[in-house]
Amino acid sequence: MQLTDLTMLELARKLASGEVSSVEATRASLERIARVDPQVRAFLRVDAEGALAAAEASDARRKAGTPASALDGVPVGLKDLFLTEGVETTAGSRVLEGFVPPFDATVVRLLKEAGLPLLGKLNLDEFAMGSSNESSAYFPTHNPWDLTRTPGGSSGGSAAAVAAREVFGALGTDTGGSIRQPAAFTNTVGLKPTYGRVSRYGVIAYASSLDQPGPMTRTVGDAAALLQLLARHDPLDSTSAAVETPDYSAGLEEGVRGLRLGVPREYFAEGMDSEVEASVRAALREYERLGATLVDVSLPHTRHALATYYLIAPAEASSNLARYDGIRYGLRAKDARGLKELYSQTRERGFGPEAKRRIMLGTYALSAGYYDAYYLRAQKVRTLIREDFLRVFRDVDALLTPASPVPPFKLGEKVDDPLSMYLMDVYTLPCNLAGVPGLSVPCGFTKAGLPVGLQVLGRPFEEALLLRVARAFEREHDYSRRFAPLPAQGA
Amino acid sequence: MPVSDFQPVIGLEVHAQLLTQSKIFCGCSTAFGAEPNLHTCPVCLGMPGVLPVLNQRVVEFAVLTGLALGCEVRSRSVWSRKNYFYPDLPKGYQITQYDLPICEHGRLTIDTPRGEKVIRVRRIHMEEDAGKNVHDASEGQSLVDLNRAGVPLLEIVSDPDLRDADEAVEYLKALRDVLVYLGVNDGNLEEGSFRCDANVSVMPRGSDTFGQRCELKNLNSFRFVKQAIEYEIARQVDVIESGGKVAQETRLWDTNKGVTRSMRSKEDAHDYRYFPEPDLPPLLVTTATIESMGQRLPELPRPKLQRFVQQYGLPAYDARTLTAERPLADFFDVCAAKYPDAKKLSNWFLGELLRLLKEEAMPVSALRFTPERLAELLTAVDAGTLSNNAGKDVLGEMFRTGKAPADIIAEKGLAQVSDTGAIEAVVDDILARNAGEVEKYRAGKKQVFGFFVGQVMRAMKGKGNPTLVNELLKKKLGD
Numbered sequence: 001m002q003l004t005d006l007t008m009l010e011l012a013r014k015l016a017s018g019e020v021s022s023v024e025a026t027r028a029s030l031e032r033i034a035r036v037d038p039q040v041r042a043f044l045r046v047d048a049e050g051a052l053a054a055a056e057a058s059d060a061r062r063k064a065g066t067p068a069s070a071l072d073g074v075p076v077g078l079k080d081l082f083l084t085e086g087v088e089t090t091a092g093s094r095v096l097e098g099f100v101p102p103f104d105a106t107v108v109r110l111l112k113e114a115g116l117p118l119l120g121k122l123n124l125d126e127f128a129m130g131s132s133n134e135s136s137a138y139f140p141t142h143n144p145w146d147l148t149r150t151p152g153g154s155s156g157g158s159a160a161a162v163a164a165r166e167v168f169g170a171l172g173t174d175t176g177g178s179i180r181q182p183a184a185f186t187n188t189v190g191l192k193p194t195y196g197r198v199s200r201y202g203v204i205a206y207a208s209s210l211d212q213p214g215p216m217t218r219t220v221g222d223a224a225a226l227l228q229l230l231a232r233h234d235p236l237d238s239t240s241a242a243v244e245t246p247d248y249s250a251g252l253e254e255g256v257r258g259l260r261l262g263v264p265r266e267y268f269a270e271g272m273d274s275e276v277e278a279s280v281r282a283a284l285r286e287y288e289r290l291g292a293t294l295v296d297v298s299l300p301h302t303r304h305a306l307a308t309y310y311l312i313a314p315a316e317a318s319s320n321l322a323r324y325d326g327i328r329y330g331l332r333a334k335d336a337r338g339l340k341e342l343y344s345q346t347r348e349r350g351f352g353p354e355a356k357r358r359i360m361l362g363t364y365a366l367s368a369g370y371y372d373a374y375y376l377r378a379q380k381v382r383t384l385i386r387e388d389f390l391r392v393f394r395d396v397d398a399l400l401t402p403a404s405p406v407p408p409f410k411l412g413e414k415v416d417d418p419l420s421m422y423l424m425d426v427y428t429l430p431c432n433l434a435g436v437p438g439l440s441v442p443c444g445f446t447k448a449g450l451p452v453g454l455q456v457l458g459r460p461f462e463e464a465l466l467l468r469v470a471r472a473f474e475r476e477h478d479y480s481r482r483f484a485p486l487p488a489q490g491a
Numbered sequence: 492m493p494v495s496d497f498q499p500v501i502g503l504e505v506h507a508q509l510l511t512q513s514k515i516f517c518g519c520s521t522a523f524g525a526e527p528n529l530h531t532c533p534v535c536l537g538m539p540g541v542l543p544v545l546n547q548r549v550v551e552f553a554v555l556t557g558l559a560l561g562c563e564v565r566s567r568s569v570w571s572r573k574n575y576f577y578p579d580l581p582k583g584y585q586i587t588q589y590d591l592p593i594c595e596h597g598r599l600t601i602d603t604p605r606g607e608k609v610i611r612v613r614r615i616h617m618e619e620d621a622g623k624n625v626h627d628a629s630e631g632q633s634l635v636d637l638n639r640a641g642v643p644l645l646e647i648v649s650d651p652d653l654r655d656a657d658e659a660v661e662y663l664k665a666l667r668d669v670l671v672y673l674g675v676n677d678g679n680l681e682e683g684s685f686r687c688d689a690n691v692s693v694m695p696r697g698s699d700t701f702g703q704r705c706e707l708k709n710l711n712s713f714r715f716v717k718q719a720i721e722y723e724i725a726r727q728v729d730v731i732e733s734g735g736k737v738a739q740e741t742r743l744w745d746t747n748k749g750v751t752r753s754m755r756s757k758e759d760a761h762d763y764r765y766f767p768e769p770d771l772p773p774l775l776v777t778t779a780t781i782e783s784m785g786q787r788l789p790e791l792p793r794p795k796l797q798r799f800v801q802q803y804g805l806p807a808y809d810a811r812t813l814t815a816e817r818p819l820a821d822f823f824d825v826c827a828a829k830y831p832d833a834k835k836l837s838n839w840f841l842g843e844l845l846r847l848l849k850e851e852a853m854p855v856s857a858l859r860f861t862p863e864r865l866a867e868l869l870t871a872v873d874a875g876t877l878s879n880n881a882g883k884d885v886l887g888e889m890f891r892t893g894k895a896p897a898d899i900i901a902e903k904g905l906a907q908v909s910d911t912g913a914i915e916a917v918v919d920d921i922l923a924r925n926a927g928e929v930e931k932y933r934a935g936k937k938q939v940f941g942f943f944v945g946q947v948m949r950a951m952k953g954k955g956n957p958t959l960v961n962e963l964l965k966k967k968l969g970d
Contacts, residue, residue: 083540096539103533105540202540209769237542238771316769319574322583323537327635339633343576366574366764375766 003028004165005483008074008222011168015062015073022055022062022073025168026117029075033119033166036486041141042151042161044080046120047087051075054117061115071225072115077167079158080121081128082108082213083202091204092126092136092154095324095331095350105202106234107171107213114229119167123157126352127321128178128206130154131424134415135354142411143185144484145451149408152182152424158216159186163484169217169226173203175210176309177403177428180440183216184403184453187442187479189223189470190216194460195435196241198227199234205320207313208239210432219480220441220471224248227463241461248464256472257291262396266302267427273406279444279452280402283473287400290472295396299388304381305430310422311365311378312433317355318362324350357418386434393436393459398469401427403440403453427455437463441470442479497693497731499724500701501659502613502651505666506644507676508620508684509552514641515619516543516586521643523682527625527636535641537581542770549643550593552675553617554776554784556645557594559669559791560612564781568593568616570768575761578635579622587618587646589765593774599649599669600793601661610662611650620644645675651690651701656720660713663687668792672817680711687716691723692737702727703737707751709744719744723751795820803833812841818855819845822862829866832873839869843883847890859893868896875956881905909956911963914947917955918963921946932968940964 003025006014014020030048037043058073067073083089083101085108090096104112111118125135133141133156143151144164151160155172159182162170172179174192183190191214198213205211215226228248234240263284268277288294326332326346333345351359365374392399405426414421431438436457443454454473458466474480514521517534534541557564571589597612622637647666653659667685670676678685692704707723710716722744727737741760742751790798792814799810799820814820823840827833844865848855868889872882877900888899900906908914921943922929932939947960 083538089539091539099539101533101538101540200540201542204539205770207769236544238544239542239769315766319572319584319764319766322574322576323539323581325576325578325583327578328536328581329538339578363764366766368762368764371764371766 002032002165004032004168006168007219007480008071008076008168008217009219009225011074012071012225015058016067018062022058022075022117023052025073026051026055026075026119029119029167032164036144036164037166039142039147039486040144040160040164040166041139042122042157042164042166043077044090044092044121044123044138044157045088047118050087051117051119054112054115058115058117067115069114069116069229071229073117074168075117075119076111076226077119077122077158077161077170078108079124079155079170079172081124081173081204082171083204084108084118084121087121089121089204090137091128092124092138093324093350093352093355094137095346096329097137097331099330101202103202106199106232106236107230108202110229110232111171116229122155122161122170125154125156125178126355127204127317128154128173128175128211129317129354129358131177131181131421132409132411132414133157134411135352137352140411143408144486145186145449146408148410149450150185150411152185152404152408154178154182155190155216156182159183159188159190162186162188162216162218164486165483169215169222171213171230172216173206173211173213174428174432174438175206175212175313176432177425179214179216180403180428180438180453180455181424183440184442184455185408185451187445187451187482187484188216188218189220189439189441189474189480190214191223191227191439191463191466192431192437193227193231193463194241194437195432196239197243197437197461197463198230199232199237199240201234201236205316207316208320209316210309210313212432220467220474221249221252223439224252224464224467227467231463243461246464248467251464251468252471253475254468255290256287256469259292259398259469260295260396261287261292261469262295262297262392262399264297264299264302264392264399264401266299267401271405271423272402275446276402276405276407276452279446280400280454283443283454284400286473286476290476294400297392297396297399299385299392299430301381301384301388302430305385305433306422306426308378308381308385308433309425309429310361311374312382314358314362315365315375316362318359318366321351321355321359326350354418382433385430389430389434389436389457397458398462398465399457401455401457403427403455407446407448407450407452431457436460437466439466439470441474442477443473444479494725494728496696497724497728498696498698499655499720500651500692500694500704501653501655501720502690503649503653503659503662504688504690505647505663506620506686506688507647507670509549509643509645509675510677511546511548511552511643513546515546515549515617515643516641519641523684525638527634528638530638531640535581536637537583543586543768545771545774546643549617550774550776551780551784552643552673553593553615553645554781555673555787556647556670556675557597557615558781558785558788559673560594560597560599560615560647562594562597562612562615564594564776565591566776566778567591568774568776570771570774571765572768574764577621577624578633579624579637579640581622581637581640585619585621586768586771588616592616593776599662599665601658601665603658603661608658610652610658613648613650615645615647618644618646651692656717656724659689659720660717663713663716665792668815672789672792680713683711686711689716689720689723691720691727693724693727693731702731703739705737705739705751706741707744708741708754709746715744715746718749719751722749726751789817792817799823803827803837805833805837809834809837809841812845813837816855822855822858825862826866829863830869832869836869839865839886843886847887858890860889864889864895871896871900875907875909876900877905877907878953878957881907881953904954906954907956908951908954909959911959914951914955914959915963917947917950918960918967921950922967929968940968943968
């Protein structure tokens, strides 16, 4: 048993008892990163110095009997979309290469205040646009369960680092599935909270009305503990909800007996991998065995979700990415002559093909003469999708669906086929459009040993119930105890 | 057809900077004239990941303005993004209001040679100002100052109800007066805190179909507004007269050449790709807010002017001058409550007080004495305690030092001598010592009278009551 094999809560217990120090845990993580990350490539940047300094401070607090939080001293990683004061933050893009933020994102500040050493910045699809980490301007991250495959995206670096036990937990962001799909691909737990539950201040925006940060961990308990630190009203984010934060761990073990769990038929459509379907269906039977009532439900507007998402998200993105103009920070085309050239060359060189594609899609959707037919119509459909969810939630307590229609695919397999890449999010993005919380919990493996994830969707601000439903399944299995075969044993 | 056969149609868009302490979406100062980029932070610099937080004062000022202009205030209005690239626009979009502005359907009354006229105010919305590009031709470079980026603006749009340049200027002045009265704007056109764009078109007289309009920019004084609109009307008539068509475009007023010239045509116009700002929830204004703003609404310039004419019986000219600025009018109101002769009071205001303020370029708010003190001074003059001229000296001293008039009169010994016996003694003495002059006077050389007055006043160090001095001299000289 290595230190890095511990869950966040296990480590926290050892830190509390004094059996292990935060410096030891942080060193163990750093060593693990040095050993496995050359293969996994989850990290864009490791901040050993910062992490160790935080660990020392944490040990001092523990020694003085004044820990800052339950997770004080537990090292974690951050998707490189979170602004970190003094530590380069790139969003996986060339356009922000060398950008060192002058302030921390609110959630980064919260983690620092809670005493968690931050190990560094994790790879992602450029500006969180993608489902495979291959649109990162720097390099693709590999899936620790099969290095020839993608860990998913856009929070692929976070998921891979958690699965490879380089970090004890991580933060991701989820705009259309960017936490849940990578979690499903790596046998980890990923929670996208209700829109507004966690502050977006200092999180580089992709699609503002959909983006939501959340925890990525190896267990449901860890996700609850990490969310506990993040779920806070933030006056700096006007879309942040002024809703009280419950104790996410309190009812975790209460089981699902008596709960009504909906199975939306639209989420078991053609195109789903048969092994994924088999795993998810087995999980559904498991829930019945555990005392839940399964209810067949319909979310009829689900079939429009993909089109709706790919109008709204790029529209917002086209505006959010306008600030990368070479004037104030980040990349600036050196030899440009005149303002127009400065803009076009900076953006031509700074953005990769996927970012450009979405900027163009969004610009088009918002253009005079097209706005009503595209953006406005999409907003109306979005309302219908949300109403679908709120309607079924009057009858059921949560929904169970697959997190991804397929298991992790090969790196390079879909790079040239953006449409099939977009289809990867078909089960995750309705949740973002509706603003409801969603979670992915490991639910088995394919014959080839590739992870499969079960998605649990719930009512707004009922993250605690999602965690409880996921935990009921998790504790019946040893999936969270199965480790990605990395590095090759004995190497 | 001559110009007089055409009917100009004008609508105005005013951008007024709001006098809040901090910017609209961050805590940075709005103070004018700081070192470039001093008043900036990650939010107004448009750093990645930042989010706007609305300054509630801006909403209060918008509601106050809306109520003053008789607008309907929307209980739910929506923020939008206006997308375009420019170096002075850090985010690449301006946060503004588009299809659902905070106020609509207002009106503003102006005076015209044909009497009062009501100009409809189409809408008022809130938005953030952009920064400023500074072009350094010698270095071949442009610099960006973002101190102004994020300063709150109200955009106030009139309906096309104005029919000539004079009406346009009248509307602007009336609007500026209202905003300054409300304390929401400083009304400074030159510094750009009160900016105006004019939409101008012409149509044949008698027609009810508006002509193609042009938008005029860079109108940073009332004079330029008038000149530019008049030039533009003549230009458009020329175009039509010579068989051409007016093209829809944005035109810039060239201050030096006194012409408008094309800045960009309709084809070059931006597609701003407006859409609702996802970082800000819709703005809800409660009835309670509207009511509390209504209670804070001061007496507005026009009603105040009418009151000054009616209540104080002042000529329109006096009333207009006195109500031009709210602090001056307030000062007058308090004085007038303590001093009954409003016209006399007005004369002192228009003559002495405004002259002193102008000489020192001082605002009324900086006066070192209270209106009650001024009333005391005038009462003393009326009582003959001191002469009119000495009264002016005392006012000057009050203006400089803020001392009470009674103290100044005592200190300087300015109190007028109205004791007949004392004056008579001096008169007798002067006449005795100037027997030759007395003879000349009696022989019919009446001009010498002034000499006697001067001699008496000099002997009395100017403190002799002039009326009594005159009376006694005449009596002694046998008139």
